[in-house]
């Protein structure tokens with residue numbers, strides 16, 4: 001049966017066929033990067049270019065919600081080549097763990113499609129941004145939250161035109177980068193993780209909106225969408241490089 005985040009079908013049950021390198025812990029930036037992160041002068045600035053006209057819709061897929069994009073975006077240099085934004089989504093904690101993470105999922109356009117790229121070691125690049133719960137409301141993020149009534153339950157979606165994902169990025173794009181895997185099944189080991197040092201803010205009320213979404217489908221017993229994240233996994237000796245000193 002389908003994977004999820006419950007005791008029955010959650011991360012402990014995600015049996016992976018291949019020996020997977022684990023993705024590096026994505027916990028609050030203060031702890032995400034082990035002290036052994038090393039500055040790499042060869043890393044160039046993260047250059048994210050998206051076009052608002054390419055945002056098309058927003059979907060509750062039963063694990064998170066994702067905004068699907070038509071065309072490209074990312075050009076950056078921990079990883080040479082042009083990566084195209086495919087979708088972005090979030091992960092967040094439950095009441096006692098008020099944090100959120102934004103993942104902008106890109107695929108390497110040297111491959112014909114996301115599906116092809118997803119199985120290649122240089123196929124995917126996910127930009128991770130941490131959201132910190134502060135007093136300030138995030139007006140850009142609110143545009144995403146305003147669709148939540150229409151995507152409350154699994155399988156619902158609505159149009160979401162004209163949103164520019166760069167408006168969700170922090171001002172400073174210093175980042176850490178390391179090789180890892182998708183954090184959801186099939187946990188493919190094809191992700192170059194690019195995690196921004198700087199966070200963006202979200203208000204407590206906005207945080208509550210995320211938790212009003214449901215894993216469950218309409219007509220099913222309501223199950224709030226919280227803790228939809230994979231617990232941190234060990235670095236397993238992989239180097240984490242920093243684009244900043």
Ligand SMILES: NS(=O)(=O)c1ncc[nH]1
Nearest residue numbers: 103105126181182183184
């Ligand atoms: N959470 S993640 O960014 O690793 C991901 N994207 C697509 C599937 N899983």
Ligand SMILES: [Zn+2]
Nearest residue numbers: 089091103183
């Ligand atoms: Zn994710």
